[in-house]
Structures are given as C-alpha cells and as structure tokens.
Amino acid sequence: MKHPKLNPSALFLITFASGVFLTWIQPWHLTYYMDDAVVRLIGAVILCISLILNTLAYREFKKCLTPHAPFVKPTVLIKNGVFALSRNPVYLALVLSECGLAFVFNTLWLLFSATVLLIVLDTVIIRGEEKVLKSTFNNDYEYYKKQTRRWL
16 A cells, blocks of 8 residues: 655645635635734644644654655554644644744734645645555554544
C-alpha cells in the first residue's frame, strides 16, 4: 500500500495563498461581525493552540523514533500524548493554523480555505495514510482507531 503523494505542507500553502488572494480581490472581514481586537485575540489563541499541538506531536514522533514524513512508512504506531486525543494532531494543527490566521488577518476567506484544507486532508491524505497504517499494524491500528477520533 502506498502513501498519497500530496504534500500536506504544500496543500496548506496553496489553500492559504488562495484565501489571501480572494481577500485581495474581494475583502470579506470578520470585523463586519465582531470587534477587531477580539478577532485578533481569538486568532492569536488559536495559533498558540496549534503551535502547542504540533510541538507535542513532533515530540512523540521523536520519542518513538518513527518518521514523521507523510511519504515514509511508519515504524511505530503512536498512541500516547496528543495521539491519544486525535489520530491526526499534526493535520489538526495545520487546519487550526489556517483558522487562526483567518482571525489574525481578519478575513472570512481563510476560514473557507481552511475548510477546503480540512476536506482534502481528510479525504485524500488521511484516508490514504489509514490504509497504510491498517496494512502495517493490523489489529493494533483497528483498536486504536476505535478508541481515538480522527480529528478531535
């Protein structure tokens, strides 16, 4: 079973750039609906959560001595730390980052592009990786899958 060849970081950059481009063409600000300071504070909090989540996930990769590159077959099924809360904390952090940036930059377009990011990550990348994990770890992965949600 092969990993999907779509790079999650490149996908993030594409969706982010699309949201910025749409904002440039036709601004659609969150401050039409909320106070500017509140919007930016919400964004900063979401970005901090994203950074913490990503850092904790990469610590688990390092601790378990397993590759974290999306195109490399995993050597260990990580079930501890943030992986006990979400099967995909790195991808969750990517989506949260784009949502946080939507608030920081005050644009609804980035919330829409974050939704596109989430859908493509879920349907293309994660589903492909799950097939690899199932073929690599069999019943252990099936049990983990039943115990832990895909996102949150």
